[in-house]
Amino acid sequence: MTFNVDSYLEYFLTLLGWIINNGLFGLLASTGLFIAPLIGVLIKTWLEVKKQGADEGNKGELLIDWLGIQFFPAMLVIVITLAPMLPISLNNMAYNVEQSKHCGYKVPLAPEKTGYASMVSEFADKQAKVPLLWGLVHAINKGILHGAVSTIPCKPDLRQIRFEVQHEKINNPALLTEVRQFVQQCYLPARRKVLDSQVAMNAAQAREVSWLGGKILVNNSELYPRYRAMQPMQRWAYEPNRDQGLPNTGEGGFPHCDEWWADSQVGLKDMLLSDMRQNLSVKLGELFTDANIQDEALLRTLLRPENINISRGKAYEGYGGSLDSTLTNNVSSVVSALGITAGSLAAYPGFDAMRNALPMIQALLIMAVIILTPMVIIFSGYSLKAIV
Template identity: 25%
Template sequence: MQLDSYLEIFTTMYGWAFANIIGEALTGTGLVVLPFMVMAFNAWRQAKEQGAEQIGVFGLVDSIGTQLIVGLFVFMTCFATSPLTSLHSINLRYQPPPTALEPNPPEVSRDSGTGSTYDAALVDAIDGSMSNVSGSLAHVPAWWMTVLAISSGMNHSIKAGLNASQSELRAVEELARIATIEDPRLLHNIQRFYSECFVPAQSRFIQMDPADLTAAGRAIIATTNTEYGPDDTGWMGSQLFRTEPGFYSDMRSVNPVTGFAVDFGRDVDYYNPSSGEPLPFEGFANPDWGRPTCREWWEDTRIGLREAMITHSSDWQALWGRARTLFSSEDRTKDELARLAQVKANPMFVDPTQALGDRWYQNARISDPAGIADGVARTAGGVLSNVGLGIVSLLSYITSGPLKNGLLMMQALILMGMYMFLPLVTFFSGYNLKVMLYGAIGVFTVKFWGALWAITVWVDAHLIRAMYPVGSFTLTDIFGSAMQGHKRMLLNLLMLGMFIGLPLLWTGMMAWIGININASLTDIVKGADGTARNITSSSAGRGRR
């Protein structure tokens, strides 16, 4: 039997375990026969009120017999349990939906384990150790087992019929939200590049006349350029800074960068032993690493900063793999991920001559303890900035992610309560035939919420595809851009409205259907009773004549 969540596997077991405990209490105290006694008494009371001469002895016996047969049928199908209809005779299964981190999740089940923390915490729901009552706690009355099978089968069929229900953009958004940069070395390098390359390049761009740019440079920042545009110069990997002469290609890091070997053709301010010139002073030594150009530092495919930003952890590698299908080229994808990484790192400008523990003055390294204090201050500022970003991100996401999981958990707990109370409802109804209909409608209605949520996910995937066509957005648009915030807000409101509104609409419709069916059944029963009484009265009258 296919269920809708990890928790539902266990709440189904718990619900029917509680139901069996309640049923055992009713049976053990003898209260279970009370509704049959009430049926016989009511039939006798009605006969006395109408007069025995109108109904007759045979009519009274027929009335009592009919009510007892109907009550016994309801008792056997809705209250009494049997090993033939046990939850242990079937395997409760759940197919997790694909996520960004797990695009092809394996199916889990009660018998093989779900691989979740529920396995250990709720094990007594499976082995029956939660109670010492006689009999199995997993037995289910035949009618309710049929209702469960039909409801679960309907949900599974609807979900299986929805192709391409997972939005690739939603998956990327999910990964983008949980992605963090925890490597202190990488954070340090991002901070350095921001201060030593980006800020000087941006300052130079602001101070220069746009007419001095090449034609290609002007085309990059033109308002008609949908791939880059005027905001291209607002981040570290600016296409203009990387390709325009006088910017990254001609600018070098202020201090040596680990991983980049000394190149005397580039590092002309280093001492070249092969030049034949004497040392600047006794004991002089070149740095261990060279000072690359900003373009080399950014674009190197082996040790470049951009490559490190997008592949430094498994989460970022997964994000890289999923985002490649959303953009027009591999270079564009790398830029988008690096831009997102910059937002996550949130670097601030620090004077390059003060930012490092080792200052680089006139080709010499001089130990500077003041750099430690600078590093502490920079780290503290970064922490505060990241806390602020985290709060904003949480406020924008808490209405969607937790709500979806919370609704599934709420559904599982509601179903557990319904299963638990079904024996009591059947008992207090006097084994009324209507309880079969109402109970079936109630269980089917709540179970069908899972199918409605699957439809919601499918609709959301198509809406987000329409609002964010491939290649027309950036990762920061869907993650943190204020300009695109209205789109995200609209999508989230629509999704949340469907997640809550569709089940409410469906439940209201089913309640209306149940009320109308009840009225129809009542009219039918009254009509049948009237006909039976007329026939009985006529027969009694002929008998007296």
């Protein structure tokens, strides 16, 4: 018989549980404690027989009949729930990966090729045996579980993806500094120009100018193309025609803001995406039908003011809100940011930790039940009700 498990920890704790279970049952059997409930049944039945009147006939036959009714179920319980029968070891345990293969996910390594390799060598020569009923229960349990899991569509874990993306930060200090420079030298002047023009915008246009990479800001000749970097950028060569009047220090050129943001491979947009993607452990591509939509969603999340904090306040004022640096606006921004941060710090990490901890808790509980089974059964007086 093959015993299937669903996590590395369960792989070892199940075997450890049955090794301890067999040892504990052997201890109870060698000390004779497993007979104590049978003696209790004998005394109880004898007392019940003594309470019967003289009209009940031969008390000896009555005692034998009643003991048969009590002892036969107890013997059955001992045979199917306590007597070790089915061998279990690392050789006939299997880590279930069928659904992972079906959904196209990377199949986990065999336990002996992971950090659990030392445990593999420790348990390799040890074998336990599982009572008949619990072997059957294990098989039925895993069969129903795996059948139920197979009905779940092969979709990515949206909650995990949301958590990882929302908590992604700009990890490169130089890149974070460049983002702040871009905000001060490109985004804020362009956005102020849009607001000062008092041009009516619909919801889609307002959304486009609400973040650093808005198409209106990049493509409108009066916005990003009109402004430029105020310091030399090494990723762009100095061009006399473009950089006329600016010093050639040998440290790079002065790109216009649309180049600074959108240049292929060297633009700030591609630099941010590259930095972000190397830190994400999930595949996002299948969630989006359009790569541009995917890039915009990632960048919008990464460039939220909450993700670009400095020592006090935000890296820039007015991004996505009022440009007026008044006391009321500053207090409102700080209070809202604190509320959002406190809520997310309390909720999302807790959900993520709980989600990752539940399989470990399950494996520990399964081991605890396996270890306690002999004591529960024996001290229940081999009760069928306790078995159920």
